[in-house]
Amino acid sequence: NAGVTQTPKFQVLKTGQSMTLQCAQDMNHNSMYWYRQDPGMGLRLIYYSASEGTTDKGEVPNGYNVSRLNKREFSLRLESAAPSQTSVYFCASSPLALGQGALGNQPQHFGDGTRLSIL
Amino acid sequence: AQKVTQAQTEISVVEKEDVTLDCVYETRDTTYYLFWYKQPPSGELVFLIRRNSFDEQNEISGRYSWNFQKSTSSFNFTITASQVVDSAVYFCALRGNRDDKIIFGKGTRLHILP
Numbered sequence: 001n002a003g004v005t006q007t008p009k010f011q012v013l014k015t016g017q018s019m020t021l022q023c024a025q026d027m028n029h030n031s032m033y034w035y036r037q038d039p040g041m042g043l044r045l046i047y048y049s050a051s052e053g054t055t056d057k058g059e060v061p062n063g064y065n066v067s068r069l070n071k072r073e074f075s076l077r078l079e080s081a082a083p084s085q086t087s088v089y090f091c092a093s094s095p096l097a098l099g100q101g102a103l104g105n106q107p108q109h110f111g112d113g114t115r116l117s118i119l
Numbered sequence: 120a121q122k123v124t125q126a127q128t129e130i131s132v133v134e135k136e137d138v139t140l141d142c143v144y145e146t147r148d149t150t151y152y153l154f155w156y157k158q159p160p161s162g163e164l165v166f167l168i169r170r171n172s173f174d175e176q177n178e179i180s181g182r183y184s185w186n187f188q189k190s191t192s193s194f195n196f197t198i199t200a201s202q203v204v205d206s207a208v209y210f211c212a213l214r215g216n217r218d219d220k221i222i223f224g225k226g227t228r229l230h231i232l233p
Contacts, residue, residue, distance in 0.1 A: 039129045042223050044223070047220055092164075104214045105214075107169055
């Protein structure tokens with residue numbers, strides 16, 4: 001009964017290092033999302049993917065890249081980590097995208113988060 | 120552009136009091152979808168409720184109720200007879216009808232004091 005799995009759960013990096021956060025879902029969902037959560041800022045959307053092979057920018061995409069490797073997996077990469085990227089990162093998935101004939105009222109399922117510190 | 124505003128950063132009430140969390144949204148889409156999520160101290164995000172823009176019926180689930188008012192672009196959440204277990208951060212979220220972007224408000228941290 002895994003749902004959305006994020007790895008790692010914790011990571012400490014030095015400025016300038018690169019890192020890939022992994023996310024996998026086993027619910028056969030089409031849409032996947034990456035958010036960051038910072039104190040007082042709520043959840044901010046970094047990138048999302050409506051379906052395998054497509055990705056789109058969210059509110060705060062600078063400094064990040066994503067890959068929708070297949071339907072199950074959506075990774076987030078920091079090429080050159082900066083202290084401003086210290087945050088808790090959440091991956092989420094949702095069953096269907098709007099273009100697939102579904103209403104947009106399907107809730108997201110979230111992973112447990114990755115706490116990332118950049119020194 | 121879509122926007123969700125949760126003006127109440129933090130609220131503290133004594134147990135058994137009623138409390139309302141405000142959510143005001145902006146969107147140009149004529150069809151849109153609203154959500155509430157709860158984030159307890161353990162950190163996970165838990166879905167509470169969803170509302171379609173074309174369905175203005177208010178909803179009650181136990182001690183929880185939601186008031187959707189299109190005229191004021193608000194989707195407020197009320198907890199009746201609050202309990203300590205309701206202490207959490209609550210997020211309101213919005214999804215339009217043109218893409219799959221889902222935007223969250225900054226959240227309201229709710230403290231229920233025993």
